[in-house]
Structures are given as C-alpha cells and as structure tokens.
Amino acid sequence: MSTPDDLFGPDNLPYGLFTTADDPGHRRVGVRYGARVLDAGAAAAAHGSPHAELLRQPSLNPLMAAGRHVWQAVRGALRSWLTDEAHREATERHLIPLDEVTLHLPFEVADYVDFYASEHHATNVGRIFRPDGDALTPNWKHLPIGYHGRAGTVVVSGTPVVRPQGQRKPPSEPLPLFGPSQRLDIEAEVGFVVGTPSAQGTAVGLPDFRDHVFGVTLLNDWSARDLQAWEYVPLGPFLGKSFATSVSPWITPLEALDAARVAPPSRDFPLLPYLDDSADGIAPGGLDLRITVRLNGHTIAEPPFSAMYWTAAQQLAHMTVNGASLRTGDLYGSGTVSGPEHSQRGCLLELTWGGREPLVLPDGKRAFLEDGDEVSLSAWAPGPGDTRIGLGDVTGRVAPPR
Amino acid sequence: MSTPDDLFGPDNLPYGLFTTADDPGHRRVGVRYGARVLDAGAAAAAHGSPHAELLRQPSLNPLMAAGRHVWQAVRGALRSWLTDEAHREATERHLIPLDEVTLHLPFEVADYVDFYASEHHATNVGRIFRPDGDALTPNWKHLPIGYHGRAGTVVVSGTPVVRPQGQRKPPSEPLPLFGPSQRLDIEAEVGFVVGTPSAQGTAVGLPDFRDHVFGVTLLNDWSARDLQAWEYVPLGPFLGKSFATSVSPWITPLEALDAARVAPPSRDFPLLPYLDDSADGIAPGGLDLRITVRLNGHTIAEPPFSAMYWTAAQQLAHMTVNGASLRTGDLYGSGTVSGPEHSQRGCLLELTWGGREPLVLPDGKRAFLEDGDEVSLSAWAPGPGDTRIGLGDVTGRVAPPR
Numbered sequence: 018m019s020t021p022d023d024l025f026g027p028d029n030l031p032y033g034l035f036t037t038a039d040d041p042g043h044r045r046v047g048v049r050y051g052a053r054v055l056d057a058g059a060a061a062a063a064h065g066s067p068h069a070e071l072l073r074q075p076s077l078n079p080l081m082a083a084g085r086h087v088w089q090a091v092r093g094a095l096r097s098w099l100t101d102e103a104h105r106e107a108t109e110r111h112l113i114p115l116d117e118v119t120l121h122l123p124f125e126v127a128d129y130v131d132f133y134a135s136e137h138h139a140t141n142v143g144r145i146f147r148p149d150g151d152a153l154t155p156n157w158k159h160l161p162i163g164y165h166g167r168a169g170t171v172v173v174s175g176t177p178v179v180r181p182q183g184q185r186k187p188p189s190e191p192l193p194l195f196g197p198s199q200r201l202d203i204e205a206e207v208g209f210v211v212g213t214p215s216a217q218g219t220a221v222g223l224p225d226f227r228d229h230v231f232g233v234t235l236l237n238d239w240s241a242r243d244l245q246a247w248e249y250v251p252l253g254p255f256l257g258k259s260f261a262t263s264v265s266p267w268i269t270p271l272e273a274l275d276a277a278r279v280a281p282p283s284r285d286f287p288l289l290p291y292l293d294d295s296a297d298g299i300a301p302g303g304l305d306l307r308i309t310v311r312l313n314g315h316t317i318a319e320p321p322f323s324a325m326y327w328t329a330a331q332q333l334a335h336m337t338v339n340g341a342s343l344r345t346g347d348l349y350g351s352g353t354v355s356g357p358e359h360s361q362r363g364c365l366l367e368l369t370w371g372g373r374e375p376l377v378l379p380d381g382k383r384a385f386l387e388d389g390d391e392v393s394l395s396a397w398a399p400g401p402g403d404t405r406i407g408l409g410d411v412t413g414r415v416a417p418p419r
Numbered sequence: 420m421s422t423p424d425d426l427f428g429p430d431n432l433p434y435g436l437f438t439t440a441d442d443p444g445h446r447r448v449g450v451r452y453g454a455r456v457l458d459a460g461a462a463a464a465a466h467g468s469p470h471a472e473l474l475r476q477p478s479l480n481p482l483m484a485a486g487r488h489v490w491q492a493v494r495g496a497l498r499s500w501l502t503d504e505a506h507r508e509a510t511e512r513h514l515i516p517l518d519e520v521t522l523h524l525p526f527e528v529a530d531y532v533d534f535y536a537s538e539h540h541a542t543n544v545g546r547i548f549r550p551d552g553d554a555l556t557p558n559w560k561h562l563p564i565g566y567h568g569r570a571g572t573v574v575v576s577g578t579p580v581v582r583p584q585g586q587r588k589p590p591s592e593p594l595p596l597f598g599p600s601q602r603l604d605i606e607a608e609v610g611f612v613v614g615t616p617s618a619q620g621t622a623v624g625l626p627d628f629r630d631h632v633f634g635v636t637l638l639n640d641w642s643a644r645d646l647q648a649w650e651y652v653p654l655g656p657f658l659g660k661s662f663a664t665s666v667s668p669w670i671t672p673l674e675a676l677d678a679a680r681v682a683p684p685s686r687d688f689p690l691l692p693y694l695d696d697s698a699d700g701i702a703p704g705g706l707d708l709r710i711t712v713r714l715n716g717h718t719i720a721e722p723p724f725s726a727m728y729w730t731a732a733q734q735l736a737h738m739t740v741n742g743a744s745l746r747t748g749d750l751y752g753s754g755t756v757s758g759p760e761h762s763q764r765g766c767l768l769e770l771t772w773g774g775r776e777p778l779v780l781p782d783g784k785r786a787f788l789e790d791g792d793e794v795s796l797s798a799w800a801p802g803p804g805d806t807r808i809g810l811g812d813v814t815g816r817v818a819p820p821r
Binding site for chain 2: 127128129130133143146147154155156159160162163164165166167168169170172179181182183184186192193195217218219220241244247248249250251252253254255256257259260261286289290291335336338339340341342343344347416418419
C-alpha cells in the first residue's frame with residue numbers, strides 16, 4: 018500500500034481548486050503534495066514568481082490556456098519551492114492539510130467527449146448488447162469511436178449521483194416502462210484535459226498532442242444500461258450517460274507521466290497516416306496506469322490502462338481531423354478501461370456479464386448498483402526511478418431518485 | 420415577399436449581440452427592429468430602466484439567466500420605448516442601421532444537443548441509410564431521439580464552413596479512405612436556447628418549458644454524410660457533425676411566437692406521462708414556422724416546422740427526465756425539419772435521395788455541396804393579427820479544406 022507521500026511526491030504535483038472553511042467563497046489553485054495542498058498563488062507571490070497572477074485565479078483554466086512553456090516553467094518553480102533547501106521554509110506556511118480544504122471541480126468543462134478505446138471492453142459489450150452480430154463494428158479498428166457527452170453534468174469526486182429515471186424496455190414488455198434505472202453502472206476511465214485551444218478548420222496532429230493536453234484525471238462515466246439499451250440506436254448514448262460524470266479533483270500534468278509511457282498494443286490493420294503512431298518521431302502513446310475499482314471498499318477490478326487499443330494522442334488527432342476546434346477545458350474520456358482478464362473489466366456490465374453473473378461481495382450480491390453504494394476509482398503509474406505517481410481518487414455514492 | 424419592417428416589427432423584437440466599426444471591441448446587446456438594431460443597454464439607460472445593467476453586458480447570457488419575469492418585463496419595456504409616442508424620440512438615437520453593425524454569436528453555448536424529431540426526415544434517412552431494415556427504429560415514437568453535439572463549433576451566421584476531412588468507406592473499397600468529405604450536406608433546423616438553469620438530479624416537466632426556454636433561432640446542422648455513415652454505428656454521429664453548426668445572430672423570444680402555436684401531429688402510440696402533451700393544462704407545443712432553404716440564392720425546399728412529431732417542450736422534458744441539469748446557454752436543435760412533400764425536405768440527403776437524384780439548379784446540378792456554395796435558411800411564423808414574425812437568417816458558405 019502506497020502512502021500519500023509516495024503517490025504525491027515532487028514528481029507528481031497535480032493541480033486542483035480548493036477553498037478553506039474560513040474563506041469559503043475564495044477558490045484557489047492548489048497543488049497536492051503528499052497529504053497537503055500548496056496554496057499555489059500565495060506561494061508564487063511569496064517567491065516573487067512571474068506566474069503569481071496566473072496562479073491566483075479562481076480557476077485552473079487560465080493556467081491551462083497559457084500553453085506548454087508556461088506549464089513547464091510553473092511546474093519547475095513549484096518543484097523548486099517544495100524541495101530546494103533555500104525555498105522550503107518560505108513554502109511551508111502555504112501548505113494546508115488536505116482535511117482542512119474543500120476540493121472543487123478543478124476546471125470549467127468546455128466540451129466533453131467519451132471514447133470507446135478498449136478492445137476488451139468493446140468486444141465484451143458487443144457480445145452482451147448484440148449477441149447475434151459481430152462483437153466489434155467494422156469501423157472499430159480503423160478509428161477511435163467516440164461521441165459527445167454532457168459537459169454540464171461533469172461533477173467533482175464526492176458529489177452524490179442521483180439514480181436517473183427514464184424509459185427502459187425489457188424484451189418481455191410490449192411497450193417501454195418508466196422509472197428509476199434498474200441497471201445503474203460505472204465505467205472506469207481516464208480523462209484528458211485540453212489546455213491549449215486550436216482554430217476551427219484546422220487539425221491537431223499526433224506530434225502536437227503534448228502542446229494541447231494539459232493533464233490527466235480519473236473519470237467515472239456513470240451509465241444507466243437499461244436506458245442506454247433502449248435509446249442508443251441509431252444516434253448513440255444520451256440519457257443513459259448524461260445524468261452525471263465524475264472526475265477526480267486533481268489534474269496530473271502530462272509530464273508527470275513521462276516514465277509511464279509505453280507502446281500501445283500492436284495494430285491489426287494499418288492505420289491512416291493521421292492516426293499512425295508507428296511513424297518515426299512519434300513517441301509511444303500508451304500509458305502504464307494501473308487502476309483499482311472499489312465498490313463499498315471492496316476491490317472489484319484492476320483495469321490496466323496500458324491495454325487500450327487507441328491512445329489519447331490518437332483520440333485527439335481523430336477528434337480534430339475534421340477541423341473541429343479545441344477549447345481550454347475540453348475533456349475527453351478514454352472509454353472504459355478493461356483488460357483481457359475477468360478481474361480487469363472496468364464496468365459492472367462486463368464484470369457481471371449483463372447482470373447474469375452477480376458479484377459476490379462481503380455485504381451481498383451486486384449485479385448493478387444499489388442506492389447507497391459507493392464506488393471509488395484510484396490509480397497509479399510508475400514514476401522516475403522507484404517512485405509512483407498517483408492520480409486523485411474519484412468517488413461517488415448513489416442517491417435515490419428525488 | 421415580406422419586408423424587414425413586416426418581419427421584425429414590434430411583436431418580434433429578437434435579441435442579438437453587435438459591435439460597430441468605431442468601437443469594435445465593445446460587444447453590446449441589440450434588438451432588431453425592422454432594418455435597424457436598437458442598442459438595448461444605451462436605450463435602457465436613457466429611459467432609466469432598472470434593467471439597464473443587465474442589457475449593458477457584453478453577452479446575452481446574463482439576461483437569459485435572469486428568468487421569465489425579467490424577460491417579460493424587458494420585452495414590455497423595449498416595445499414601449501420603440502412604439503410609445505412619449506418614448507420614441509429618445510429611443511430613435513439608439514437605433515443603428517443593420518448594415519453598420521457586425522453581428523456576433525449572441526450567447527455562449529453551454530451544451531448543444533441535436534434531436535431527430537421529424538417523422539418524415541427520420542423515415543427518409545432510415546430508408547436511405549438502412550434500406551434492408553425498418554425505416555424507424557422501435558424507440559422512435561416513444562421518445563424524442565437526441566444526442567450531444569459539439570458546443571465549441573457553433574458559429575454565427577456568415578462564418579465560412581471549412582469542408583471537413585475524415586474517413587469514409589465506400590462499399591466498393593476494402594479499407595476506409597481519407598480526404599475531404601464528398602457528401603457535405605445541410606440540415607435545416609430550429610434551435611431552442613435555454614435561459615433559466617435547473618438543478619442536477621431534478622427533471623423539468625412539460626408545463627415548465629416556458630420558464631426555461633428563452634428563445635428560438637434558426638440552425639444549420641452541417642453534416643458530412645460519408646464521414647457519418649462510416650462512423651455512426653454504434654455510438655452515433657461524431658465527426659460527421661462536429662466541424663460546424665451555424666445559428667442565426669437573432670434569438671426570437673418564445674413569447675413572440677405565441678400566435679404560431681399549433682397542435683403537433685396526432686400520436687401513433689400513447690406517450691408516457693412525462694411526454695404526454697395531450698393532458699389537461701398543457702398548451703399546444705407545435706409551432707407553425709415556415710422555413711425556406713436556399714442554395715446559391717435558389718429555393719430548394721420549404722420545410723414546415725408544424726409537421727414535427729416531437730415538440731420542443733417534449734424534447735426539454737426528455738432531456739432532463741434523467742436528472743440532467745440545464746445551464747444558461749444550452750442549445751438544442753429540433754432535428755432536420757422535413758414535411759411529407761418532396762419540396763419540404765430539409766437536407767440534400769433527402770432531396771437528392773442519397774445523391775442519386777441530383778437537384779437541377781440554374782447554375783448546375785447538385786447532389787451535395789461544392790466549395791463556394793452558399794446555403795441560407797430563413798423562416799417566418801404568423802404573428803398577432805395579420806403580422807409575421809421573422810427568424811433571423813442563417814447563412815454559410817463552404818470553404819475548401821485548409
């Protein structure tokens with residue numbers, strides 16, 4: 018078991034947004050360091066940093082919009098303030114214990130896109146939802162399939178998730194029924210947060226990924242499978258997803274994951290040039306992130322992000338190849354992370370095979386989520402040397418419909 | 420042919436956002452009156468209005484967020500300033516000729532949702548895209564099918580639309596091809612703009628429609644049919660739509676369309692209570708809006724909005740029934756408006772039956788759009804007495820890929 022000091026050391030330094038009880042209206046940019054939060058704006062002012070104004074904004078968006086050179090400069094400065102002997106004392110007074118702060122949604126979400134990039138997940142879901150057809154659609158290995166979700170219902174970890182109501186149509190019924198979802202599920206995903214915008218009518222190529230993506234967060238794409246199954250043909254998921262998407266309060270800078278970069282799985286088909294990450298000069302786009310999914314405290318899955326067929330860089334290139342612009346705050350989810358093993362499946366739909374094989378937990382069986390259930394995602398990646406880089410947890414408890 | 424004075428008289432008063440050449444950085448709320456624009460903030464200040472501050476913001480969003488009572492009060496005041504003998508002279512100096520202003524995207528788009536609510540359109544598209552299956556999916560008459568689109572690429576009328584590039588796979592090819600879309604299309608739609616937000620976890624019922632929806636705009640949902648056909652199974656349209664969506668610079672208040680309210684078509688199936696607009700106390704949700712679609716100046720279709728199977732109130736109720744919240748600036752499109760006649764089809768896909776029956780125009784044949792083509796949507800609705808209420812035109816010209 019890693020401690021906060023192990024997971025949130027000087028090589029991590031994720032960003033968040035916090036308030037304190039004595040100044041609840043004043044949102045401040047924070048940087049997690051072990052079990053404490055650095056008031057980044059106050060520290061920057063104390064150290065006479067040229068970036069103090071940027072770090073004193075009530076949102077991460079201005080820093081995210083400032084571009085990669087500024088991200089690198091600010092990260093270097095933060096590390097120096099926290100670890101250099103000459104700076105540590107002046108920094109210390111701006112470190113606040115985690116349990117004394119309230120964490121908020123760290124950035125304003127512009128557009129939210131959700132992908133479907135795990136071959137294991139897509140194969141399993143295809144078999145469950147479309148047992149008479151091919152598990153993967155013909156396009157699946159040629160492009161990273163994605164769709165837009167609802168940006169306005171992205172919430173920070175800890176926000177209760179009200180069980181959605183809606184239409185469902187069991188095969189036995191002649192007409193759809195209305196009521197609370199009976200098949201509420203989670204999807205363990207990794208979210209990528211765009212910093213630098215791009216112009217409408219231009220594409221962002223694979224090599225430009227790191228100029229545009231600011232950082233990484235864990236993401237739970239709550240899903241009402243019964244609503245989704247009835248609505249999703251022909252235009253895709255809508256109400257089965259739009260009620261809530263939870264993200265971690267911490268955005269880990271992409272640079273903190275440099276030691277975790279791995280090659281993606283080998284491709285079954287040659288890729289079109291804009292997606293071809295085997296070309297010279299394209300760095301490996303996979304990430305060795307190890308995710309743990311807990312339900313009421315019990316580990317139910319350990320999905321490996323390194324098994325994803327499509328990388329975040331390919332997703333960004335695809336998302337913009339038609340000229341769609343990026344805005345600061347755009348968020349895109351990887352899609353459910355599932356590995357080849359049963360214990361590596363990132364949602365209950367797969368873990369229980371459509372509900373037919375319930376999980377047996379110490380506090381009872383679960384096919385899908387019950388009111389009061391709490392789901393938590395955590396993850397870490399290899400850092401420099403023997404270190405680990407933790408992503409912030411994302412947790413949510415199911416509340417009954419109002 | 421109606422004149423601007425007929426279409427934008429004192430019963431219309433749509434809102435927009437403008438700048439003038441002598442103060443290009445200063446965005447101001449404008450109200451269209453005939454062929455002129457009222458500087459609403461300046462007029463409000465001149466008349467000592469309590470709403471002057473709200474109307475002097477550089478965006479419509481604050482007024483939209485202020486709620487229905489404020490919308491009604493401001494509308495009443497505007498009408499009085501423009502038409503009452505006692506006020507007209509003081510108002511006159513704040514009216515600027517339309518050709519002296521630049522019009523901007525009138526509000527900041529929060530989430531963008533696109534529906535699929537015309538039975539005629541959905542039937543035609545189903546026959547074209549899925550010739551071997553049922554034209555309508557089994558869910559179509561039980562819920563208004565919709566999906567989220569890209570809010571960040573909604574642009575104001577007049578913005579050039581760069582032809583998107585992407586993957587397409589003609590049936591004759593073993594692998595997908597990459598390049599500029601060969602089947603660029605339009606969709607003539609009506610957009611609804613949300614003013615008053617709602618809380619996550621709660622639903623907005625049919626009777627509350629007018630408390631939340633601020634107004635109406637014309638919308639062109641540009642569509643790359645070849646990209647869409649290859650990508651849309653199983654998660655819906657993505658790059659085939661996300662490159663651009665054009666809206667009119669004018670938002671017509673819902674109240675201006677009161678005289679245009681009509682009963683929707685009769686329903687083939689009983690609706691679940693949250694969608695049942697035949698219940699007592701629910702006002703008719705259809706709107707008698709008559710749309711004209713022009714391609715390079717030639718009328719190619721006249722779709723009747725009154726033929727839509729699902730109403731905007733039903734769409735709002737459906738969109739929130741799962742507890743999804745509304746934000747000020749949420750925009751939702753009706754879906755392509757098509758009537759039962761050939762001349763009433765709201766997109767080229769239908770008008771040319773998948774490109775097989777090109778339109779013959781004075782300047783050549785068109786299956787889909789060519790670079791340089793200009794598409795314009797206009798619409799009017801019956802107003803009080805013999806008057807007409809015009810929606811602002813939405814126009815866009817196709818630019819070649821960069």
